[in-house]
Amino acid sequence: AQSVTQLDSQVPVFEEAPVELRCNYSSSVSVYLFWYVQYPNQGLQLLLKYLSGSTLVKGINGFEAEFNKSQTSFHLRKPSVHISDTAEYFCAVSEIRGNTPLVFGKGTRLSVIA
Amino acid sequence: EAGVAQSPRYKIIEKRQSVAFWCNPISGHATLYWYQQILGQGPKLLIQFQNNGVVDDSQLPKDRFSAERLKGVDSTLKIQPAKLEDSAVYLCASSPGAGTGSREQYFGPGTRLTVT
Numbered sequence: 001a002q003s004v005t006q007l008d009s010q011v012p013v014f015e016e017a018p019v020e021l022r023c024n025y026s027s028s029v030s031v032y033l034f035w036y037v038q039y040p041n042q043g044l045q046l047l048l049k050y051l052s053g054s055t056l057v058k059g060i061n062g063f064e065a066e067f068n069k070s071q072t073s074f075h076l077r078k079p080s081v082h083i084s085d086t087a088e089y090f091c092a093v094s095e096i097r098g099n100t101p102l103v104f105g106k107g108t109r110l111s112v113i114a
Numbered sequence: 115e116a117g118v119a120q121s122p123r124y125k126i127i128e129k130r131q132s133v134a135f136w137c138n139p140i141s142g143h144a145t146l147y148w149y150q151q152i153l154g155q156g157p158k159l160l161i162q163f164q165n166n167g168v169v170d171d172s173q174l175p176k177d178r179f180s181a182e183r184l185k186g187v188d189s190t191l192k193i194q195p196a197k198l199e200d201s202a203v204y205l206c207a208s209s210p211g212a213g214t215g216s217r218e219q220y221f222g223p224g225t226r227l228t229v230t
Binding site: 042046104 | 118145147154155156157158159162164169170205207209211217218219220221222223224226
């Protein structure tokens with residue numbers, strides 16, 4: 001079984017400042033890693049994913065994440081945030097085998113302050 | 115391409131009543147998921163379909179929840195009878211399916227259920 005821990009439930013940050021949202025996972029098998037964003041009253045939208053290859057993954061809206069296998073982490077970063085980045089961010093994993101469902105963390109609420 | 119469609123978007127019912135949610139996945143997607151998202155938590159899988167067969171329903175409370183995916187396209191999720199703790203957002207997602215190489219799941223807007 002897998003589990004995902006998002007270490008911060010809320011992260012306030014000033015506009016144009018950098019941000020890092022932390023994610024650690026636990027799994028006995030190899031996994032794929034994902035970050036999703038959820039805007040109010042909307043479904044989840046994929047920001048980026050790590051399947052294989054380069055451990056630095058670039059996604060939409062200027063976000064990037066780095067897979068660290070030794071630390072079982074997949075932290076999300078953005079060098080300069082905008083007001084429009086205010087949302088809930090979810091880290092998720094799924095087993096590499098088959099077409100397994102996603103296991104999500106509890107989410108991190110990013111609030112960008114003008 | 116059209117995204118995952120869900121209806122209704124909002125539903126308020128009293129406890130012990132029944133309710134049904136509908137999902138239409140992206141055309142051609144073989145795999146369909148229903149997730150439950152309780153306020154303040156991440157989504158949790160309820161059931162996964164591959165075409166019209168159930169792959170995983172281990173976390174579905176089968177005494178009150180049921181789901182079907184007739185003809186391998188649309189799906190309905192039913193709760194009967196509802197309890198207060200069923201208040202949540204119910205998310206439907208679809209993906210192309212095993213063997214396609216795509217692991218991305220596409221989510222619908224969700225149905226927000228309030229049980230009073």
